[in-house]
Amino acid sequence: MYHGSVTLTEARNHLRSELLAVAATVVPDQTPAVTQDVGPVDQGALSDESGPESVCTITVETGDPTTTPDPEAQIGFAAETLESRGWKVTISEPTEGRHELTARRQGYDLTVTAKTTDWRLTLTGQTPYVDDL
Numbered sequence: 124m125y126h127g128s129v130t131l132t133e134a135r136n137h138l139r140s141e142l143l144a145v146a147a148t149v150v151p152d153q154t155p156a157v158t159q160d161v162g163p164v165d166q167g168a169l170s171d172e173s174g175p176e177s178v179c180t181i182t183v184e185t186g187d188p189t190t191t192p193d194p195e196a197q198i199g200f201a202a203e204t205l206e207s208r209g210w211k212v213t214i215s216e217p218t219e220g221r222h223e224l225t226a227r228r229q230g231y232d233l234t235v236t237a238k239t240t241d242w243r244l245t246l247t248g249q250t251p252y253v254d255d256l
Contacts, residue, residue: 128169131163135251142246146185148204155185179250186243192239194222197244202237
């Protein structure tokens with residue numbers, strides 16, 4: 124079923140470990156938590172969720188609730204960390220207190236978000252589609 128040398132489950136596990144590693148580096152004194160990992164799903168599934176599994180999306184959150192939010196610094200450090208790990212990073216202009224970057228590497232996509240009103244740093248990643256593995 125999979126055309127490449129990596130299965131969707133292996134891609135999911137790789138993405139999950141990458142998100143956790145980046146989160147732990149950016150906020151070293153806290154333990155990142157996986158807040159979403161529903162497993163492989165079909166992005167184009169019908170309402171009955173039938174169809175082949177084609178992609179995985181995972182969300183990890185971290186942050187220090189005892190500190191004042193500094194989203195600009197968090198996003199900057201996240202960008203440096205991702206770039207050092209081979210990701211191509213694009214930082215967006217802040218909008219209404221929301222700071223965000225997107226990153227891409229070998230078909231994997233992720234977004235890192237931080238807000239001026241929240242101490243959490245949220246990393247959401249998606250595996251390549253199964254046909255691209």
